[in-house]
Amino acid sequence: MEQLKHSEEEILKLGKKLIAELELVYTVNTLARWMGHYLVELMNNIDKCESKQEKSELQKECCNVILEIWEKRERIPIEKPTEKLKPIIDVLSLLKKNEHPFIRHRFLGNNNGLRNKNSNWLSFLEIVKNNSERIYRKSIISMISEELLEKDKEWIEKHGSFLSDDEKSVVEYLDSIKEITISFSNDSEKEITENEKIENLFIDLEEQLDEQKEELLRLKKQVLNNL
Structure with a gap:
């Protein structure tokens, strides 16, 4: 339901922002390091796709993961907006x-x-x-x-x-x-x-x-x- 409110482009852009924020605490937080690497790997896999169908499926999967992380942002080790x-x-x-x-x-x-x-x-x-x-x-x-x-x-x-x-x-x-x-x-x-x-x-x-x-x-x- 949440994804219907946003385009995949907007969600992937948010994913990149989350990666950047997680990188700020990489050196002191294991969870941040793991989550950052996980998102980077997902988004890199999209670029490696050879078929449009596979790319589309991976994009949806990645978007779902990003939205799930965003919905639980109070628990993740980043500085939240405001x-x-x-x-x-x-x-x-x-x-x-x-x-x-x-x-x-x-x-x-x-x-x-x-x-x-x-x-x-x-x-x-x-x-x-x-x-x-x-x-x-x-x-x-x-x-x-x-x-x-x-x-x-x-x-x-x-x-x-x-x-x-x-x-x-x-x-x-x-x-x-x-x-x-x-x-x-x-x-x-x-x-x-x-x-x-x-x-x-x-x-x-x-x-x-x-x-x-x-x-x-x-x-x-x-x-x-x-x-």
């Missing part, structure tokens, strides 16, 4: 249980009557929302490496039909906020070190929090003066 994103997936899942805190509410921009009456509070809320959103994006992206995200993007680009919607959506979401985060911070084309990146990250986070505190103190002063 496996290292688990801590972030847990954070996103927790946020899903409640309304997202960074949805732009209409009253922040469209209700002039409300704005005229409560402009000080609304200005404060806008700063809190915008700064918190930026802090949230930068913090999430800082939890993962660019290499890790690129590897999971490659899984989606080349073997996306074998992945779940949740696996694809979390990578696409992280990639989208990564682009936003880079666009905010890419003010200079000068190459910076990893230490400088981390230092700049915390400087930026501190500035966002300081701005919120300054706005809060300003709001407090205005409200008390109006009593």
Whole structure:
């Protein structure tokens, strides 16, 4: 049934990817070494076939083996797609249980009557929302490496039909906020070190929090003066 969802070409391509992943742990894992050799042998036998019928039969056999391995991928010694994103997936899942805190509410921009009456509070809320959103994006992206995200993007680009919607959506979401985060911070084309990146990250986070505190103190002063 599973094979009906994918062409033999897609399945064999997945097989090559599994071989490449298994090769990464050949030296330390006997099971990985055995499975890798087994898949390589199956796929090499296809190329050696002299008749179309024999080749077709071997391809089907090989595809069935690949799909069986893929269905049991949690047990095989490879790094699975989005496996290292688990801590972030847990954070996103927790946020899903409640309304997202960074949805732009209409009253922040469209209700002039409300704005005229409560402009000080609304200005404060806008700063809190915008700064918190930026802090949230930068913090999430800082939890993962660019290499890790690129590897999971490659899984989606080349073997996306074998992945779940949740696996694809979390990578696409992280990639989208990564682009936003880079666009905010890419003010200079000068190459910076990893230490400088981390230092700049915390400087930026501190500035966002300081701005919120300054706005809060300003709001407090205005409200008390109006009593």
